[in-house]
Amino acid sequence: MSGTLAQAFLCCEPGPVLFSEEGSAEAVAASFAETEDPRLREVVTSLVHHLHAFVKDVELTEEEWAAAIDFLTRTGQKCDDVRQEFILLSDVLGVSMLVETINHRAGGTGTESTVLGPFHMVESPPRELGDDIALDGKGTPCLVRGRVTGPDGEPIPGASVDAWQANDEGFYDVQQPGVQPEYNLRGLFTADDDGRFHFRTIEPRHYPIPYDGPVGELLAATGRHAFRPAHLHLIVSAPGYRPVTTHVFVAGSPYLDSDAVFGVKESLIRDVAEVDDPALAAKHHLPNPFHTLTFDLTLLRQDQGAP
Numbered sequence: 001m002s003g004t005l006a007q008a009f010l011c012c013e014p015g016p017v018l019f020s021e022e023g024s025a026e027a028v029a030a031s032f033a034e035t036e037d038p039r040l041r042e043v044v045t046s047l048v049h050h051l052h053a054f055v056k057d058v059e060l061t062e063e064e065w066a067a068a069i070d071f072l073t074r075t076g077q078k079c080d081d082v083r084q085e086f087i088l089l090s091d092v093l094g095v096s097m098l099v100e101t102i103n104h105r106a107g108g109t110g111t112e113s114t115v116l117g118p119f120h121m122v123e124s125p126p127r128e129l130g131d132d133i134a135l136d137g138k139g140t141p142c143l144v145r146g147r148v149t150g151p152d153g154e155p156i157p158g159a160s161v162d163a164w165q166a167n168d169e170g171f172y173d174v175q176q177p178g179v180q181p182e183y184n185l186r187g188l189f190t191a192d193d194d195g196r197f198h199f200r201t202i203e204p205r206h207y208p209i210p211y212d213g214p215v216g217e218l219l220a221a222t223g224r225h226a227f228r229p230a231h232l233h234l235i236v237s238a239p240g241y242r243p244v245t246t247h248v249f250v251a252g253s254p255y256l257d258s259d260a261v262f263g264v265k266e267s268l269i270r271d272v273a274e275v276d277d278p279a280l281a282a283k284h285h286l287p288n289p290f291h292t293l294t295f296d297l298t299l300l301r302q303d304q305g306a307p
């Protein structure tokens with residue numbers, strides 16, 4: 001290109017987008033225009049536009065901005081190996097559920113997913129079918145059983161069933177080191193040849209998410225409670241199938257209609273039944289009568305229901 005042409009070309013180029021209240025988002029988004037990774041460019045550009053629109057919508061004051069920075073700083077400072085305050089924040093804002101829902105559209109045939117939650121922080125220990133995961137023996141004994149099948153009802157032999165839950169006082173083992181046995185109420189099971197699994201545990205009960213940090217302050221300041229309805233966490237997976245991260249919720253539990261993290265789906269609620277069967281109770285080393293929670297799961301095949 002000759003010097004004259006280059007000059008002509010340059011003079012016709014649009015000038016830099018200077019910052020202004022009206023054009024703030026465009027100015028900042030333009031600074032990311034050369035981002036090589038197209039997905040990163042898309043995400044950060046959209047984030048800038050939505051964030052600026054939010055600030056303009058509420059006309060954020062400097063004091064509020066400083067309070068927000070302080071809140072986020074303390075949220076990070078609250079995190080450690082066993083406490084994830086940012087996941088809690090994402091949970092109470094419904095973002096965790098939205099991401100989960102978008103990424104695991106079940107297509108109406110698979111078991112619905114729900115939030116992972118902040119307490120799957122350690123690998124569940126492999127256990128044998130029928131084992132008792134309530135290592136401290138506290139709580140109401142409960143037999144959990146179910147069957148893992150594919151979308152056509154075919155059993156999935158050897159499906160992996162990872163289960164974890166809070167204790168009878170509403171705490172996970174990682175929240176009470178030295179109080180609860182390590183790996184209390186956690187177990188990784190392998191379904192039998194018919195896709196069936198069963199194990200002993202305690203009847204889940206409702207509990208509050210940790211509220212002694214910034215997220216708890218947010219809930220208190222906005223008049224929200226911190227409770228989750230009674231549930232058992234599950235991750236079920238098998239080769240060739242899409243894994244599902246889900247819960248089974250206990251019918252009749254308080255807070256089913258106001259879960260602090262928005263995790264409840266109608267299809268995941270089950271009754272805890274009382275069974276009066278001395279022989280069955282003896283087989284499972286349970287007092288008679290005993291409580292059972294039955295939850296069958298359907299996995300989609302790997303190529304089904306992708307977002």
Ligand SMILES: [Fe+2]
Binds near residue numbers: 165166231
């Ligand atoms: Fe939980």
